[in-house]
Amino acid sequence: MARKKRLHAEPIKRILDRKTRVVVGWLYRWNTGAEVPMWKDGKRTDVIYE
Numbered sequence: 210m211a212r213k214k215r216l217h218a219e220p221i222k223r224i225l226d227r228k229t230r231v232v233v234g235w236l237y238r239w240n241t242g243a244e245v246p247m248w249k250d251g252k253r254t255d256v257i258y259e
Contacts, residue, residue: 213241224248227255 217240224234224246234248245254246252 212233215239215241215243218245224253224256225259226253227257 218237220235221238221244222236223232224236225231226233232249233253234246234257236244236246238244
């Protein structure tokens with residue numbers, strides 16, 4: 210079975226800091242169906258998705 214190449218993605222959710230509610234990144238869905246976070250200033254752990 211051939212794997213699809215990641216060709217394009219669209220943002221589907223914002224990633225917010227749990228305490229401050231500041232946007233720290235976005236969750237993107239690729240044409241392959243993969244969902245990948247894109248961080249503004251490095252990966253965070255205490256977050257919520259909106």
